[in-house]
Amino acid sequence: SLVSLRQLLDHAAEHGYGIPAFNVNNMEQVKAIMEAAAATDSPVILQASAGARKYAGEAFLRHQILAALEAYPQIPICMHQDHGTSPSVNVRAIQSGFSSVMMDGSLKEDGKTPADWAYNVAVTRQVVDIAHACGVSVEGELGCLGSLETGTAGEEDGVGAEGKLDHSQLLTDPNEAAEFVKQTGVDALAIAIGTSHGAYKFTRPPTGDVLAISRVKEIHARIPNTHLVMHGSSSVPQDWLKIINDHGGALGETYGVPVAEIVEAIKYGVRKVNIDTDLRMASTGAIRKFFVDEPKKFDPRDYFKLTIKAMSGICKERYEAFGAAGNA
Numbered sequence: 001s002l003v004s005l006r007q008l009l010d011h012a013a014e015h016g017y018g019i020p021a022f023n024v025n026n027m028e029q030v031k032a033i034m035e036a037a038a039a040t041d042s043p044v045i046l047q048a049s050a051g052a053r054k055y056a057g058e059a060f061l062r063h064q065i066l067a068a069l070e071a072y073p074q075i076p077i078c079m080h081q082d083h084g085t086s087p088s089v090n091v092r093a094i095q096s097g098f099s100s101v102m103m104d105g106s107l108k109e110d111g112k113t114p115a116d117w118a119y120n121v122a123v124t125r126q127v128v129d130i131a132h133a134c135g136v137s138v139e140g141e142l143g144c145l146g147s148l149e150t151g152t153a154g155e156e157d158g159v160g161a162e163g164k165l166d167h168s169q170l171l172t173d174p175n176e177a178a179e180f181v182k183q184t185g186v187d188a189l190a191i192a193i194g195t196s197h198g199a200y201k202f203t204r205p206p207t208g209d210v211l212a213i214s215r216v217k218e219i220h221a222r223i224p225n226t227h228l229v230m231h232g233s234s235s236v237p238q239d240w241l242k243i244i245n246d247h248g249g250a251l252g253e254t255y256g257v258p259v260a261e262i263v264e265a266i267k268y269g270v271r272k273v274n275i276d277t278d279l280r281m282a283s284t285g286a287i288r289k290f291f292v293d294e295p296k297k298f299d300p301r302d303y304f305k306l307t308i309k310a311m312s313g314i315c316k317e318r319y320e321a322f323g324a325a326g327n328a
């Protein structure tokens, strides 16, 4: 059944677990997530970016998620707008039937220019007023996602700040987080702790200086009743990286957010964990391997089936590691 983000995260907080929020664009991703959730009895957050709506089209995107609701009536599902960069994007998502939206006012409407405090508070407050009147939850964001190693958002396309970011933008301040939640009334807050979108997060396995789990603890101590959200939380699985590169791919050496670090953050208030890149990598790896191993085959179902299996494997691991399993 369709549920709001607030309902899911309140339960997660009460029982001390986290929920992976996977990005969806196509049927194979939706199926992979739902099969994993059904197998592990986990609550589901399906999130769609503005890019997803552009790729699938509004109707195909909405109906894919509605198909998940129909096929898995026993599983609670939150339909979440990821990185709405303006109030109007979020209002369109609410009209489309989404039960949760993200007003990402950390960046201006272009999704590239870091915004100031007054802008972020104003647009987020506006969306909270509209969304709450419709029973829809709101995630806000304070701080800019980006690498503490390079001082950049690191994402070539998609949502991410352009140009150099300084330390204070890359790490959410606990006192400002408290003030932001108070002024906006958001249901959940995305924070910046050194993670970034995409596959190139860290040049070496991350240590505390570049992945600030300590900052999660400080923010949680200040606002213990606010649900925290980690973006850029793919783990960049080294086994899939190798499969991609062993079958014609050319991804460089790179590291993501270790699952163990996410599990630690979940002990300190992180309830929603955004993951897109890991499923992209699993799906690409499965297809690349198939094309090399099976040069005579050409029925797309043969390789799309393998992508579902590959993505579903990762989803199951995350549901179990984050403690969501058994909580549907």
Ligand code: G3H
Binding pocket: 023, 049, 050, 051, 052, 082, 083, 157, 158, 159, 197, 198, 276, 277
């Ligand atoms: O915001 C980051 C998500 O990975 C969505 O990416 O905008 O390419 O769909 P996208």
Ligand code: 13P
Binding pocket: 023, 082, 083, 196, 197, 198, 199, 230, 231, 232, 233, 234, 235, 274, 275, 276, 277, 278
């Ligand atoms: P990844 O690129 O690490 O998967 O992050 C996804 C995300 O934060 C979507 O909002």
Ligand code: NA
Binding pocket: 047, 081, 082, 083, 102, 139, 274
């Ligand atoms: Na989001």
Ligand code: ZN
Binding pocket: 083, 197, 231, 232, 274
């Ligand atoms: Zn994100």
